Every structure is written in structure tokens, then in C-alpha cells.
Amino acid sequence: MLEMEQYTCTNCPMGCPLQLTHEGENILEVFDYQCNRGLKYAKQEFSDPRRSLSTTVAISHARWARLPVKVSAPIPKDRVIEAAREIHQLQIESPVKRGQVLMSNFLGEKDIEVVALRSMERIS
Numbered sequence: 001m002l003e004m005e006q007y008t009c010t011n012c013p014m015g016c017p018l019q020l021t022h023e024g025e026n027i028l029e030v031f032d033y034q035c036n037r038g039l040k041y042a043k044q045e046f047s048d049p050r051r052s053l054s055t056t057v058a059i060s061h062a063r064w065a066r067l068p069v070k071v072s073a074p075i076p077k078d079r080v081i082e083a084a085r086e087i088h089q090l091q092i093e094s095p096v097k098r099g100q101v102l103m104s105n106f107l108g109e110k111d112i113e114v115v116a117l118r119s120m121e122r123i124s
Helices: 036-047 077-088
Strands: 002-008 017-023 026-031 054-060 066-071 091-093 101-103 114-116
Touching (some): 002 036, 026 036
Antiparallel strands (some): 002 017
């Protein structure tokens, strides 16, 4: 049975409305995209929707009590809450350098890491 999905592309500020037709898991056509990024976005969103995640973790012996972190690559959309909960369980000890990997193989995905977004020196 032919079905249609509608998305709004988030790859640039234009926010193109996209329409994707499919039969089951098979994509037949994508309409209304203005560039190849929109085409790629619609296909990705249909087959394997992913999201970026930035948050904070507790850090001790630092100037501030929270350290901003992010995941190095988008994670499956249906695992965002699980990912946030896992990251929030981290207890980091200063010092930390920007770009430092705090968790590897995050959510069992070998290419995804949790990375520090700023450096924090140790204070007494």
C-alpha cells in the first residue's frame, strides 16, 4: 500500500517541507527538497531517525559544578532519553580538557563517544 510521510528538513535555516512516498520499507520518491541535503535528510529520517545530544554532567573540584558535554555523532532517536540518563550518571573529576573523551562506545555504538565541550582546571 502506498503511503506518504511528511518531514521538515533541519539541515539548514530554510526548513523545507518534504514529502516521502513509500510502500512498506521501500522509499519510492521524495518531493519538495531544494537540495541534496534535504533528500538525504528525508531518507535518513524515514529509515533510521537520529538526533544529536548535548547536556551537562557533574564535575567535582572545578570552578563550576556542571561540565557541558555532547555525543560525537547522532544517536538513534528512540534512545535519546536512555542516553541522557546514562550521561547524567557520570561523575567527572577535574581537570578536564576540551575534546576529552569521557565515554567510548556509547550505547554500544563503537563510533560514538561522549566528549567534553570545555576545559576545566582543578581547584581546591
